[in-house]
Amino acid sequence: MKTIPYATQSIDETDLQAVQEVLTSGWLTQGPAGPRFEQAFAERHAVAHAVSVSNATAGLHIACLALGAGVGKTVWTSPISFVASANCALYCGADVDFVDIDPVTRNMSVAALTTKLEQAERSGQLPTIVIPVHFAGLPCDLAPMRALADRHGFKLLEDASHAVGASYQGQPIGSRYADASVFSFHPVKIITTGEGGMVTTQNAATSRQLQLLRSHGITRDAGDMLLNAPPPGPWYYEQATLGFNYRMTDIQAALGHSQLQRLDAFHTARERLADRYDHLLAGLPLKLPARAPSAGSLARSAWHLYAVEVVPGDRVAARNVVFQRLRDANIAANVHYIPIHTQPFYQARGFQAGQFPAAEAYYARALSLPLFPTLTDEQQDHVVTALGEALRA
């Protein structure tokens, strides 16, 4: 039997056609496909500005710069995330620290954030940016986070890599609570461009800064010229700041635009499979994913991951055993994530195991089951049966 992956892309005829068209259009990069994808993405997420980038890691880097990260500044994020959520701060010369997770949602805990901010206020070491991560596609509790950002004067940068098209309190992620939001289009995520990402913001100045940083810090806009205004000729450009080449190609943007037309169908398929998992797994010694960011808040998850926890017991096999048994049954379950602060690189920077106990407890029990739009009911039934057997001690 073919191995069932934990995640995979869905590419159909319309995607193939979109890519084929752009290949013969005359523009492979810096053509019209980029702005077209950006505009469609902004409309879908009800946000004023969307800036495409070569990947979400690049997006996190320039978003951190645009929001003021630098030497002597501090950025906080969640330990249960991909390493890029923390590395982006270090790229800017800033320090990084973590806020423990809520064991129910696995997102950054608002209570832990509140306590840590009060301590930081007293010691005069408030963060410049806080990066909550919408783990598995379930939105963080953004309203209290926004209130804390306003009270303590930090910027809120969403790592929305898992949350393309998700919503919180009826509003699309990326539009309302954060100063900027970063989305990933890696093939395991909700929509794909191969490699790719998008940064959204409601702030025109932030958007302008992101555009500069994405392309060498260079501007061709007469209104932005510092030295020679008006510019001496159409060849003229000015480098205003130190930027990068983090551009998305037109080939990627055409694929992204095509995938965006399929986003609602992807969501519906993922939601149906998640509901089905909830139903089929009830009664097993598992903790299933939360449905809401907090009591009383409303959200629609993008269902990037379906992550369960193996609840220990006398008759329950350990997570590592369950994991291996699933692999033996051709099911490529996965574990998201190894807490970032326990990585050797972060340990060498002074972090220690035991510092973020909720994150570490979650990691010890976590298991991501296969979830992607083309997963069939038959494959899902196989996962459920194999998991039921694998859990027996």
Ligand SMILES: *Cc1c(COP(=O)(O)O)cnc(C)c1O
């Ligand atoms: C995938 C991912 C990233 C990095 O995205 P790339 O597009 O691969 O650079 C960052 N943060 C989180 C939470 C992710 O899942």
